[in-house]
Amino acid sequence: MSTLDQRDAETLFGNRFLTDRAPATSFPQSGMRPTDAFRLVAEDLALEGDPQRNLATFVTTWMEPEAQRIIAENLHRNFIDHAEYPISAEIEQRCVRMLADLFHAPGPTTGCRTQGSSEAIMLGALSLKWKWKERRQAAHLSTDRPNLVFGGDVHVVWEKFCRYFDVEPRIIPLAKDKYTIGPEDVEPHLDENTIGVAAVLGTTFTGHMDDIVGINDLLLDIRSRRDLDIPLHVDGASGGFVWPFLYPDSPWDFRLEQVRSINVSGHKYGLVYPGIGWLVFREEADLAEDLVFYENYLGKLDATFTLNFSTGAAMVLAQYYNFVRLGRDGYTYVMKQMQQNAGALAANLRDTGLFEVIGGDAEQLPLVAFRLAGEHQSYDESDIAWQLSAERGWMVPAYTLPPNAEHVKIMRALVKETMSREQVERLTRDIVDACATLDTKGGTAHVERETTKKGTGY
Ligand SMILES: *Cc1c(COP(=O)(O)O)cnc(C)c1O
Numbered sequence: 001m002s003t004l005d006q007r008d009a010e011t012l013f014g015n016r017f018l019t020d021r022a023p024a025t026s027f028p029q030s031g032m033r034p035t036d037a038f039r040l041v042a043e044d045l046a047l048e049g050d051p052q053r054n055l056a057t058f059v060t061t062w063m064e065p066e067a068q069r070i071i072a073e074n075l076h077r078n079f080i081d082h083a084e085y086p087i088s089a090e091i092e093q094r095c096v097r098m099l100a101d102l103f104h105a106p107g108p109t110t111g112c113r114t115q116g117s118s119e120a121i122m123l124g125a126l127s128l129k130w131k132w133k134e135r136r137q138a139a140h141l142s143t144d145r146p147n148l149v150f151g152g153d154v155h156v157v158w159e160k161f162c163r164y165f166d167v168e169p170r171i172i173p174l175a176k177d178k179y180t181i182g183p184e185d186v187e188p189h190l191d192e193n194t195i196g197v198a199a200v201l202g203t204t205f206t207g208h209m210d211d212i213v214g215i216n217d218l219l220l221d222i223r224s225r226r227d228l229d230i231p232l233h234v235d236g237a238s239g240g241f242v243w244p245f246l247y248p249d250s251p252w253d254f255r256l257e258q259v260r261s262i263n264v265s266g267h268k269y270g271l272v273y274p275g276i277g278w279l280v281f282r283e284e285a286d287l288a289e290d291l292v293f294y295e296n297y298l299g300k301l302d303a304t305f306t307l308n309f310s311t312g313a314a315m316v317l318a319q320y321y322n323f324v325r326l327g328r329d330g331y332t333y334v335m336k337q338m339q340q341n342a343g344a345l346a347a348n349l350r351d352t353g354l355f356e357v358i359g360g361d362a363e364q365l366p367l368v369a370f371r372l373a374g375e376h377q378s379y380d381e382s383d384i385a386w387q388l389s390a391e392r393g394w395m396v397p398a399y400t401l402p403p404n405a406e407h408v409k410i411m412r413a414l415v416k417e418t419m420s421r422e423q424v425e426r427l428t429r430d431i432v433d434a435c436a437t438l439d440t441k442g443g444t445a446h447v448e449r450e451t452t453k454k455g456t457g458y
Contacts, residue, residue, distance in 0.1 A: 015039045049395055055413040055427075056397040058204075058238050058268040058365075062418045067321050070314070071273065077313040079113070083300035088313040091320045098323055099280050102244050103253040103262055110287055111280035112305055113266075113316050117237035118157040119307050120263035120279035121198075123291070124233050125161045127261065127281075128196035130288030131231070141192070149189045150198040151181035152402035153205055154235065158198055167195065174405040179203065179359075182211035183218035190222065196231045196260075201252050202239030205401055206358050206410070207365035209239060209252060216256040223258070231260035231286070238365050240264030240278075241271075245332040246339055247363050260286045266319045269365075271326075271334065271417070276315035334417055338366035341424050342415040346370070348428040354435055358410060371410045379435075379443025381409045387434035394430060 004012070010019075015036045022040055032040075051061035063071075082089040096111040114120040129146055136143045147168040150158050162169035170189040172181050186197055197219065199210040212234060219230050234252060236243070241264060243252055253259060259282060266276035281287050292305045326334065346368045349355040358369040371381055381398035388394045401408045413427070 050393060052418060053393050054395045055415075055419075056395045058265070058414060059274050060267050060271050061416065063271070063273055063318065064325075067272075067318050067325075070321050071318050072314075074314040074317050075312060079311050079313040079316060080304070080306075080309050081298050082302050083298045085313060088316060092316050095316065095320055095323060096278070096280060099264065099278055100254075102328075103240070103280060104255045105280070105282060106254060107283065109281050110284045111278060113319075114263075114277040114279055114306070115275060115308055115311065116267060116277040117155075117235065117263045117265040118160075118277070120277045121157050121233075121235060121237075122161050122164070122307055123305065124261040124263055124279050125158075125167075125196070125198070126165060126291055127286065127288045128231060128233060129165065129167060130290055131286070132193075132195040134288065135229070136192075145193050146195045147189075147191070147193050148195055148198065149186055151185065151200070151210060152405075153180055153203040153210070154198060154200055155204050155237065158235070168193075170194075173403050174401060176405055176408065179206050179401060179405060180208050180210045181215075183214040186215055187218055187222075190228070190230060192228060194228075194230050196233050198233050198235055200239075201234055201236040201243060202365040204238070205399075206369040206412075207238070207367045208359055208362055209243075212252045212259075213256065216258045219258040230258070232256070232258040234259055234262045236262050237265045237277075238268050241269035241331065242335055242365055243363070245328065245335040246366075250363060254282050266315065269335070270319060271322050271331075272315055272318045274315075275312065276319055335366065338415050338417060338419075341419055341421055342366040342368055344421060345413060345415060345424045345428065348424065349431070352428070352432055354432070367412055367414045369410050369412045371408070379438040381411045383438050383443030384431065384434055385411060387438055388430060391434055391437065392430040394427060396431075 022044065051057075054061065077085055077088060079085070079088055079092070092113050095113070100109050100111065112123070114123065125148065128148070132146060133143045145168065147170050148158070148162060149170045149172070151172045152174045159169055159171070161167065172185045172189065180200070180203060190197070197215060199212045199215050201209045201212065203209070212232070216232055219232055223229050234240075236252075239252070240262060243250060253262060261279065261281050264270065264278050264280075266272045266278055267274045270276070287305065292303050294301055294303055296302065343360075346357045346360045349368065349370050350357055354373060355370045356373040358371065360368070372384075385396055385398040388396055396411055396413050398409060398411045400406050401410065415424070
Protein backbone atom coordinates (compact mmCIF):
# COMPACT_ATOMS: atom_id res chain seq x y z
CA MET A 1 0.00 0.00 0.00
CA SER A 2 3.05 2.23 -0.01
CA THR A 3 2.46 3.96 -3.35
CA LEU A 4 -1.36 3.64 -3.60
CA ASP A 5 -3.86 5.51 -1.50
CA GLN A 6 -7.04 3.75 -0.37
CA ARG A 7 -9.31 5.02 -3.20
CA ASP A 8 -6.81 4.11 -5.91
CA ALA A 9 -6.44 0.65 -4.42
CA GLU A 10 -10.23 0.16 -4.45
CA THR A 11 -10.41 1.20 -8.09
CA LEU A 12 -7.67 -1.19 -9.01
CA PHE A 13 -8.42 -4.25 -6.90
CA GLY A 14 -11.90 -4.10 -5.45
CA ASN A 15 -14.92 -1.89 -5.01
CA ARG A 16 -16.05 0.66 -2.46
CA PHE A 17 -18.62 -1.54 -0.81
CA LEU A 18 -16.15 -4.08 0.40
CA THR A 19 -15.49 -1.57 3.17
CA ASP A 20 -18.29 1.06 2.99
CA ARG A 21 -21.90 0.58 4.10
CA ALA A 22 -24.56 0.82 1.35
CA PRO A 23 -26.37 4.17 0.94
CA ALA A 24 -29.73 3.70 2.59
CA THR A 25 -31.10 6.68 4.45
CA SER A 26 -30.75 9.81 2.34
CA PHE A 27 -30.58 10.61 -1.34
CA PRO A 28 -26.89 10.24 -2.27
CA GLN A 29 -25.08 13.47 -3.17
CA SER A 30 -22.39 11.99 -5.35
CA GLY A 31 -22.67 8.99 -7.63
CA MET A 32 -20.34 6.08 -8.30
CA ARG A 33 -18.94 4.13 -11.20
CA PRO A 34 -21.32 1.69 -12.89
CA THR A 35 -19.21 -1.28 -11.76
CA ASP A 36 -19.47 -0.17 -8.15
CA ALA A 37 -23.23 0.33 -8.42
CA PHE A 38 -23.64 -3.01 -10.13
CA ARG A 39 -21.62 -4.86 -7.53
CA LEU A 40 -23.38 -3.11 -4.69
CA VAL A 41 -26.79 -4.29 -5.90
CA ALA A 42 -25.67 -7.74 -7.03
CA GLU A 43 -23.82 -8.52 -3.79
CA ASP A 44 -26.75 -7.33 -1.70
CA LEU A 45 -29.02 -9.76 -3.53
CA ALA A 46 -26.61 -12.69 -3.35
CA LEU A 47 -27.90 -13.55 0.11
CA GLU A 48 -31.56 -13.52 -0.88
CA GLY A 49 -33.54 -16.77 -1.14
CA ASP A 50 -32.84 -19.01 -4.11
CA PRO A 51 -36.00 -19.06 -6.28
CA GLN A 52 -35.26 -22.65 -7.36
CA ARG A 53 -35.74 -23.82 -3.79
CA ASN A 54 -38.78 -21.64 -3.20
CA LEU A 55 -41.63 -24.14 -3.09
CA ALA A 56 -43.89 -21.53 -1.47
CA THR A 57 -44.55 -19.32 -4.46
CA PHE A 58 -47.03 -19.84 -7.27
CA VAL A 59 -45.15 -17.33 -9.37
CA THR A 60 -42.94 -18.36 -12.29
CA THR A 61 -39.26 -18.75 -11.45
CA TRP A 62 -37.95 -20.09 -14.76
CA MET A 63 -38.44 -19.28 -18.45
CA GLU A 64 -36.71 -20.51 -21.58
CA PRO A 65 -33.70 -18.55 -22.91
CA GLU A 66 -35.67 -17.46 -26.01
CA ALA A 67 -38.42 -16.04 -23.78
CA GLN A 68 -35.83 -14.28 -21.65
CA ARG A 69 -34.41 -12.75 -24.81
CA ILE A 70 -37.83 -11.42 -25.86
CA ILE A 71 -38.17 -9.87 -22.43
CA ALA A 72 -34.67 -8.37 -22.36
CA GLU A 73 -35.04 -6.89 -25.83
CA ASN A 74 -38.38 -5.22 -25.08
CA LEU A 75 -37.89 -3.70 -21.66
CA HIS A 76 -37.95 -0.20 -23.16
CA ARG A 77 -41.43 -0.57 -24.63
CA ASN A 78 -44.27 1.17 -22.73
CA PHE A 79 -47.35 -0.97 -23.11
CA ILE A 80 -49.86 1.85 -22.67
CA ASP A 81 -48.50 3.77 -25.65
CA HIS A 82 -50.76 2.15 -28.21
CA ALA A 83 -50.20 4.93 -30.74
CA GLU A 84 -46.46 4.26 -30.92
CA TYR A 85 -46.58 0.53 -30.23
CA PRO A 86 -49.71 -0.73 -31.98
CA ILE A 87 -48.26 -4.20 -32.49
CA SER A 88 -47.80 -4.78 -28.76
CA ALA A 89 -51.44 -3.72 -28.33
CA GLU A 90 -52.52 -6.12 -31.07
CA ILE A 91 -50.55 -8.92 -29.41
CA GLU A 92 -52.39 -8.21 -26.14
CA GLN A 93 -55.69 -8.58 -28.00
CA ARG A 94 -54.55 -11.85 -29.55
CA CYS A 95 -53.84 -13.16 -26.04
CA VAL A 96 -57.28 -12.01 -24.83
CA ARG A 97 -58.96 -13.81 -27.74
CA MET A 98 -56.94 -16.97 -27.10
CA LEU A 99 -57.93 -16.93 -23.42
CA ALA A 100 -61.59 -16.29 -24.27
CA ASP A 101 -61.40 -19.33 -26.53
CA LEU A 102 -59.65 -21.42 -23.86
CA PHE A 103 -62.34 -20.41 -21.34
CA HIS A 104 -65.20 -21.19 -23.76
CA ALA A 105 -66.59 -17.67 -24.24
CA PRO A 106 -69.76 -17.99 -26.33
CA GLY A 107 -68.72 -15.33 -28.86
CA PRO A 108 -66.44 -12.35 -29.43
CA THR A 109 -65.74 -10.57 -26.17
CA THR A 110 -63.34 -8.25 -24.41
CA GLY A 111 -60.68 -8.28 -21.73
CA CYS A 112 -57.29 -6.85 -20.90
CA ARG A 113 -53.82 -7.40 -19.56
CA THR A 114 -53.22 -6.36 -15.99
CA GLN A 115 -50.29 -6.26 -13.61
CA GLY A 116 -51.48 -9.53 -12.09
CA SER A 117 -54.65 -11.11 -10.79
CA SER A 118 -54.98 -8.47 -8.09
CA GLU A 119 -55.49 -5.68 -10.64
CA ALA A 120 -57.69 -7.98 -12.72
CA ILE A 121 -59.85 -8.72 -9.68
CA MET A 122 -60.15 -5.05 -8.73
CA LEU A 123 -61.26 -4.23 -12.28
CA GLY A 124 -63.58 -7.24 -12.55
CA ALA A 125 -65.18 -6.50 -9.18
CA LEU A 126 -65.54 -2.80 -10.05
CA SER A 127 -67.40 -3.87 -13.15
CA LEU A 128 -69.67 -6.04 -10.97
CA LYS A 129 -70.34 -3.03 -8.75
CA TRP A 130 -71.07 -0.70 -11.67
CA LYS A 131 -73.34 -3.20 -13.43
CA TRP A 132 -75.24 -3.69 -10.17
CA LYS A 133 -75.59 0.10 -9.85
CA GLU A 134 -76.93 0.29 -13.40
CA ARG A 135 -79.56 -2.37 -12.63
CA ARG A 136 -80.57 -0.68 -9.38
CA GLN A 137 -80.74 2.79 -10.88
CA ALA A 138 -82.83 1.56 -13.80
CA ALA A 139 -85.33 0.22 -11.23
CA HIS A 140 -85.09 3.44 -9.11
CA LEU A 141 -83.71 1.51 -6.16
CA SER A 142 -81.04 2.47 -3.63
CA THR A 143 -77.38 1.91 -4.40
CA ASP A 144 -76.18 2.58 -0.85
CA ARG A 145 -75.20 -0.83 0.41
CA PRO A 146 -73.49 -3.10 -2.11
CA ASN A 147 -72.15 -6.44 -0.86
CA LEU A 148 -69.95 -9.14 -2.32
CA VAL A 149 -70.11 -12.81 -1.30
CA PHE A 150 -67.06 -15.10 -1.14
CA GLY A 151 -65.48 -17.81 1.00
CA GLY A 152 -62.74 -17.58 3.59
CA ASP A 153 -60.62 -19.54 1.11
CA VAL A 154 -60.05 -16.50 -1.13
CA HIS A 155 -56.83 -14.55 -1.58
CA VAL A 156 -56.47 -11.36 0.48
CA VAL A 157 -57.15 -9.21 -2.61
CA TRP A 158 -60.90 -9.80 -2.31
CA GLU A 159 -61.09 -8.21 1.12
CA LYS A 160 -58.77 -5.51 -0.11
CA PHE A 161 -61.17 -4.72 -2.96
CA CYS A 162 -64.07 -4.46 -0.51
CA ARG A 163 -62.23 -2.05 1.74
CA TYR A 164 -60.70 0.08 -1.01
CA PHE A 165 -63.93 0.38 -2.97
CA ASP A 166 -66.45 0.45 -0.15
CA VAL A 167 -68.31 -2.80 -0.60
CA GLU A 168 -69.51 -4.94 2.30
CA PRO A 169 -67.64 -8.27 2.30
CA ARG A 170 -69.83 -11.26 3.16
CA ILE A 171 -67.26 -13.90 3.97
CA ILE A 172 -68.32 -17.52 4.36
CA PRO A 173 -66.25 -19.17 7.09
CA LEU A 174 -64.52 -22.47 6.42
CA ALA A 175 -64.92 -25.45 8.74
CA LYS A 176 -62.89 -28.41 9.91
CA ASP A 177 -62.33 -30.67 6.89
CA LYS A 178 -64.14 -28.23 4.58
CA TYR A 179 -61.72 -25.82 2.96
CA THR A 180 -63.81 -24.63 -0.01
CA ILE A 181 -67.39 -23.35 -0.37
CA GLY A 182 -70.53 -24.55 -2.13
CA PRO A 183 -74.05 -23.33 -2.94
CA GLU A 184 -75.50 -24.17 0.48
CA ASP A 185 -72.91 -21.84 2.06
CA VAL A 186 -73.54 -19.03 -0.42
CA GLU A 187 -77.33 -18.96 -0.49
CA PRO A 188 -78.08 -17.38 2.91
CA HIS A 189 -75.82 -14.41 2.10
CA LEU A 190 -77.44 -13.33 -1.15
CA ASP A 191 -79.84 -10.43 -1.47
CA GLU A 192 -80.78 -7.62 -3.85
CA ASN A 193 -77.62 -5.71 -2.88
CA THR A 194 -75.25 -8.53 -3.82
CA ILE A 195 -73.09 -7.27 -6.67
CA GLY A 196 -71.74 -10.77 -7.30
CA VAL A 197 -70.30 -13.98 -5.94
CA ALA A 198 -66.59 -14.76 -6.24
CA ALA A 199 -65.53 -18.40 -6.45
CA VAL A 200 -61.96 -19.70 -6.48
CA LEU A 201 -60.49 -22.15 -8.95
CA GLY A 202 -57.43 -23.48 -7.13
CA THR A 203 -57.24 -21.94 -3.67
CA THR A 204 -54.01 -20.57 -2.29
CA PHE A 205 -54.46 -22.73 0.80
CA THR A 206 -54.95 -26.27 -0.51
CA GLY A 207 -55.21 -25.89 -4.31
CA HIS A 208 -58.81 -27.09 -4.57
CA MET A 209 -61.81 -25.44 -6.25
CA ASP A 210 -65.01 -24.07 -4.82
CA ASP A 211 -68.13 -25.89 -6.04
CA ILE A 212 -68.44 -23.55 -9.02
CA VAL A 213 -70.97 -25.76 -10.84
CA GLY A 214 -73.16 -25.86 -7.71
CA ILE A 215 -72.91 -22.10 -7.16
CA ASN A 216 -73.75 -21.45 -10.82
CA ASP A 217 -76.84 -23.70 -10.51
CA LEU A 218 -77.90 -21.84 -7.39
CA LEU A 219 -77.56 -18.46 -9.12
CA LEU A 220 -79.54 -19.70 -12.14
CA ASP A 221 -82.24 -20.95 -9.81
CA ILE A 222 -82.38 -17.60 -7.98
CA ARG A 223 -82.52 -15.79 -11.30
CA SER A 224 -85.62 -17.67 -12.35
CA ARG A 225 -87.29 -17.90 -8.93
CA ARG A 226 -86.53 -14.47 -7.47
CA ASP A 227 -85.81 -12.42 -10.58
CA LEU A 228 -82.41 -11.59 -9.12
CA ASP A 229 -79.56 -11.75 -11.61
CA ILE A 230 -76.39 -12.25 -9.54
CA PRO A 231 -73.22 -12.69 -11.61
CA LEU A 232 -70.41 -15.10 -10.74
CA HIS A 233 -66.75 -14.11 -11.07
CA VAL A 234 -64.20 -16.93 -11.09
CA ASP A 235 -60.83 -16.21 -9.51
CA GLY A 236 -58.69 -18.47 -11.66
CA ALA A 237 -55.43 -16.77 -10.66
CA SER A 238 -53.76 -20.17 -10.41
CA GLY A 239 -56.38 -22.60 -11.72
CA GLY A 240 -57.17 -20.74 -14.95
CA PHE A 241 -54.08 -22.18 -16.61
CA VAL A 242 -54.32 -25.59 -14.92
CA TRP A 243 -57.89 -26.82 -15.26
CA PRO A 244 -58.15 -26.36 -19.06
CA PHE A 245 -55.21 -28.71 -19.47
CA LEU A 246 -55.50 -31.20 -16.61
CA TYR A 247 -59.29 -31.35 -16.37
CA PRO A 248 -60.63 -30.21 -19.76
CA ASP A 249 -64.02 -31.85 -19.15
CA SER A 250 -64.61 -30.24 -15.79
CA PRO A 251 -66.71 -27.08 -16.32
CA TRP A 252 -65.88 -23.97 -14.29
CA ASP A 253 -65.66 -21.27 -16.97
CA PHE A 254 -68.01 -19.59 -19.49
CA ARG A 255 -69.59 -23.01 -20.13
CA LEU A 256 -71.52 -22.05 -16.96
CA GLU A 257 -74.06 -19.35 -17.70
CA GLN A 258 -73.69 -17.12 -14.63
CA VAL A 259 -69.89 -16.92 -14.96
CA ARG A 260 -69.53 -13.37 -16.28
CA SER A 261 -65.81 -12.70 -15.77
CA ILE A 262 -62.60 -14.59 -15.06
CA ASN A 263 -59.16 -13.48 -13.90
CA VAL A 264 -55.98 -15.47 -14.34
CA SER A 265 -52.33 -14.76 -13.49
CA GLY A 266 -50.04 -15.05 -16.49
CA HIS A 267 -47.15 -15.07 -14.02
CA LYS A 268 -48.38 -18.19 -12.21
CA TYR A 269 -49.28 -21.23 -14.32
CA GLY A 270 -49.26 -19.04 -17.45
CA LEU A 271 -45.50 -19.60 -16.98
CA VAL A 272 -44.38 -15.97 -17.42
CA TYR A 273 -42.16 -13.97 -15.03
CA PRO A 274 -43.96 -11.60 -12.60
CA GLY A 275 -45.92 -8.64 -13.90
CA ILE A 276 -48.74 -10.09 -15.98
CA GLY A 277 -52.38 -11.01 -15.34
CA TRP A 278 -55.55 -11.19 -17.41
CA LEU A 279 -59.20 -10.29 -17.08
CA VAL A 280 -61.67 -11.78 -19.56
CA PHE A 281 -65.39 -11.02 -19.74
CA ARG A 282 -68.03 -13.45 -20.92
CA GLU A 283 -69.28 -10.87 -23.40
CA GLU A 284 -68.60 -7.23 -24.09
CA ALA A 285 -71.74 -6.12 -22.23
CA ASP A 286 -70.29 -7.45 -18.95
CA LEU A 287 -67.74 -4.66 -18.89
CA ALA A 288 -69.39 -1.55 -17.42
CA GLU A 289 -69.01 1.16 -20.03
CA ASP A 290 -68.55 3.88 -17.44
CA LEU A 291 -65.24 2.37 -16.40
CA VAL A 292 -63.64 2.82 -19.81
CA PHE A 293 -61.86 6.13 -20.25
CA TYR A 294 -60.92 7.75 -23.52
CA GLU A 295 -57.82 9.92 -23.83
CA ASN A 296 -55.64 11.20 -26.64
CA TYR A 297 -52.44 12.19 -24.78
CA LEU A 298 -50.35 9.86 -26.82
CA GLY A 299 -51.47 11.22 -30.17
CA LYS A 300 -54.42 8.97 -30.88
CA LEU A 301 -57.80 8.46 -29.23
CA ASP A 302 -57.46 5.43 -27.03
CA ALA A 303 -59.66 3.56 -24.57
CA THR A 304 -58.18 2.58 -21.21
CA PHE A 305 -59.58 0.26 -18.57
CA THR A 306 -56.77 -0.13 -16.04
CA LEU A 307 -55.73 0.92 -12.56
CA ASN A 308 -52.17 1.59 -13.71
CA PHE A 309 -51.16 3.58 -16.76
CA SER A 310 -47.58 3.12 -17.98
CA THR A 311 -46.14 -0.36 -17.74
CA GLY A 312 -43.81 -2.64 -19.68
CA ALA A 313 -44.91 -4.52 -22.79
CA ALA A 314 -42.31 -7.25 -22.28
CA MET A 315 -44.46 -9.61 -20.22
CA VAL A 316 -47.36 -9.36 -22.67
CA LEU A 317 -44.96 -10.36 -25.43
CA ALA A 318 -43.57 -13.16 -23.26
CA GLN A 319 -47.10 -14.43 -22.62
CA TYR A 320 -47.80 -14.51 -26.33
CA TYR A 321 -44.47 -16.28 -26.85
CA ASN A 322 -45.59 -19.02 -24.42
CA PHE A 323 -49.01 -19.37 -26.06
CA VAL A 324 -47.58 -19.91 -29.53
CA ARG A 325 -44.54 -21.83 -28.34
CA LEU A 326 -46.50 -24.30 -26.18
CA GLY A 327 -50.06 -24.35 -27.47
CA ARG A 328 -52.58 -26.62 -25.77
CA ASP A 329 -50.29 -29.63 -26.23
CA GLY A 330 -47.33 -27.93 -24.58
CA TYR A 331 -49.27 -26.55 -21.62
CA THR A 332 -50.89 -29.97 -21.16
CA TYR A 333 -47.46 -31.62 -21.15
CA VAL A 334 -46.05 -29.16 -18.59
CA MET A 335 -49.10 -29.39 -16.30
CA LYS A 336 -49.15 -33.20 -16.42
CA GLN A 337 -45.46 -33.43 -15.68
CA MET A 338 -45.93 -31.20 -12.63
CA GLN A 339 -48.99 -33.20 -11.57
CA GLN A 340 -47.08 -36.47 -11.89
CA ASN A 341 -44.22 -35.23 -9.73
CA ALA A 342 -46.68 -33.75 -7.21
CA GLY A 343 -48.30 -37.20 -7.08
CA ALA A 344 -44.89 -38.79 -6.46
CA LEU A 345 -44.15 -36.35 -3.64
CA ALA A 346 -47.58 -36.96 -2.10
CA ALA A 347 -47.05 -40.74 -2.21
CA ASN A 348 -43.56 -40.40 -0.71
CA LEU A 349 -44.85 -38.25 2.14
CA ARG A 350 -47.64 -40.70 2.91
CA ASP A 351 -45.18 -43.59 2.81
CA THR A 352 -43.02 -42.00 5.49
CA GLY A 353 -45.92 -42.59 7.86
CA LEU A 354 -45.32 -39.12 9.25
CA PHE A 355 -47.79 -37.15 7.15
CA GLU A 356 -51.30 -37.05 5.82
CA VAL A 357 -51.93 -35.43 2.43
CA ILE A 358 -54.91 -33.09 2.13
CA GLY A 359 -57.40 -33.85 -0.63
CA GLY A 360 -54.92 -35.52 -2.97
CA ASP A 361 -57.66 -37.36 -4.87
CA ALA A 362 -59.73 -34.30 -5.80
CA GLU A 363 -59.09 -31.97 -8.74
CA GLN A 364 -56.25 -29.79 -7.53
CA LEU A 365 -53.37 -27.54 -8.54
CA PRO A 366 -50.08 -29.42 -8.95
CA LEU A 367 -48.99 -29.05 -5.34
CA VAL A 368 -48.94 -31.09 -2.19
CA ALA A 369 -50.75 -29.82 0.91
CA PHE A 370 -49.88 -31.96 3.92
CA ARG A 371 -49.75 -32.04 7.68
CA LEU A 372 -48.36 -34.20 10.44
CA ALA A 373 -50.38 -37.36 11.01
CA GLY A 374 -51.44 -38.24 14.55
CA GLU A 375 -50.23 -36.62 17.72
CA HIS A 376 -46.88 -34.86 17.84
CA GLN A 377 -46.10 -33.28 21.14
CA SER A 378 -42.59 -32.10 20.56
CA TYR A 379 -42.83 -30.23 17.26
CA ASP A 380 -45.29 -29.02 14.65
CA GLU A 381 -45.40 -28.04 10.95
CA SER A 382 -43.80 -24.63 11.58
CA ASP A 383 -40.83 -26.35 13.18
CA ILE A 384 -40.44 -28.57 10.14
CA ALA A 385 -40.58 -25.56 7.80
CA TRP A 386 -37.93 -23.86 9.89
CA GLN A 387 -35.68 -26.90 10.18
CA LEU A 388 -35.95 -27.74 6.48
CA SER A 389 -34.95 -24.24 5.53
CA ALA A 390 -32.06 -24.24 8.01
CA GLU A 391 -30.75 -27.65 6.96
CA ARG A 392 -31.27 -27.62 3.21
CA GLY A 393 -32.50 -24.18 2.13
CA TRP A 394 -35.91 -25.41 0.92
CA MET A 395 -38.67 -22.85 1.40
CA VAL A 396 -41.84 -24.79 2.25
CA PRO A 397 -44.36 -22.68 4.16
CA ALA A 398 -46.38 -23.77 7.18
CA TYR A 399 -49.54 -21.81 7.89
CA THR A 400 -52.91 -21.98 9.57
CA LEU A 401 -56.12 -22.03 7.55
CA PRO A 402 -58.64 -19.16 7.64
CA PRO A 403 -61.57 -19.06 10.10
CA ASN A 404 -63.21 -21.34 11.20
CA ALA A 405 -60.47 -23.81 10.35
CA GLU A 406 -57.71 -21.77 11.98
CA HIS A 407 -56.79 -24.63 14.30
CA VAL A 408 -55.58 -26.59 11.25
CA LYS A 409 -51.94 -26.05 10.40
CA ILE A 410 -50.63 -27.31 7.08
CA MET A 411 -47.59 -27.21 4.85
CA ARG A 412 -47.65 -26.76 1.10
CA ALA A 413 -45.08 -27.59 -1.57
CA LEU A 414 -45.54 -26.31 -5.11
CA VAL A 415 -44.17 -28.74 -7.66
CA LYS A 416 -43.00 -26.59 -10.53
CA GLU A 417 -41.77 -27.26 -14.02
CA THR A 418 -38.15 -27.21 -12.84
CA MET A 419 -38.64 -29.69 -10.02
CA SER A 420 -37.30 -32.98 -11.33
CA ARG A 421 -38.24 -36.40 -10.05
CA GLU A 422 -34.78 -36.64 -8.49
CA GLN A 423 -35.44 -33.42 -6.57
CA VAL A 424 -38.74 -34.88 -5.34
CA GLU A 425 -36.77 -37.76 -3.79
CA ARG A 426 -34.23 -35.37 -2.33
CA LEU A 427 -36.94 -33.16 -0.85
CA THR A 428 -38.62 -36.21 0.72
CA ARG A 429 -35.34 -37.28 2.33
CA ASP A 430 -34.68 -33.75 3.53
CA ILE A 431 -38.13 -33.53 5.14
CA VAL A 432 -37.60 -36.86 6.89
CA ASP A 433 -34.14 -35.71 8.04
CA ALA A 434 -35.58 -32.45 9.37
CA CYS A 435 -38.13 -34.45 11.38
CA ALA A 436 -35.35 -36.70 12.72
CA THR A 437 -33.43 -33.63 13.91
CA LEU A 438 -36.57 -32.31 15.57
CA ASP A 439 -37.14 -35.68 17.26
CA THR A 440 -33.85 -35.29 19.07
CA LYS A 441 -33.77 -31.58 19.74
CA GLY A 442 -37.51 -30.88 20.03
CA GLY A 443 -39.36 -28.02 18.41
CA THR A 444 -40.17 -24.51 19.49
CA ALA A 445 -43.77 -24.51 18.33
CA HIS A 446 -44.75 -21.91 20.89
CA VAL A 447 -42.58 -19.28 19.20
CA GLU A 448 -44.48 -17.30 16.58
CA ARG A 449 -42.10 -17.02 13.65
CA GLU A 450 -42.07 -15.17 10.38
CA THR A 451 -42.29 -18.43 8.40
CA THR A 452 -45.67 -19.05 9.95
CA LYS A 453 -46.97 -15.54 9.55
CA LYS A 454 -46.04 -15.02 5.95
CA GLY A 455 -47.51 -18.45 5.45
CA THR A 456 -49.65 -18.82 2.41
CA GLY A 457 -47.34 -17.09 -0.03
CA TYR A 458 -48.78 -15.69 -3.18
C1 LIG B 1 -52.11 -15.25 -6.44
C2 LIG B 1 -53.56 -15.13 -6.29
C3 LIG B 1 -54.18 -13.88 -6.38
C4 LIG B 1 -53.39 -12.60 -6.57
O1 LIG B 1 -52.78 -12.66 -7.81
P1 LIG B 1 -51.53 -11.75 -8.25
O2 LIG B 1 -51.34 -12.19 -9.66
O3 LIG B 1 -50.40 -12.15 -7.34
O4 LIG B 1 -51.92 -10.33 -8.09
C5 LIG B 1 -55.55 -13.84 -6.30
N1 LIG B 1 -56.27 -14.95 -6.13
C6 LIG B 1 -55.70 -16.19 -6.03
C7 LIG B 1 -56.58 -17.39 -5.87
C8 LIG B 1 -54.31 -16.31 -6.11
O5 LIG B 1 -53.77 -17.52 -6.01
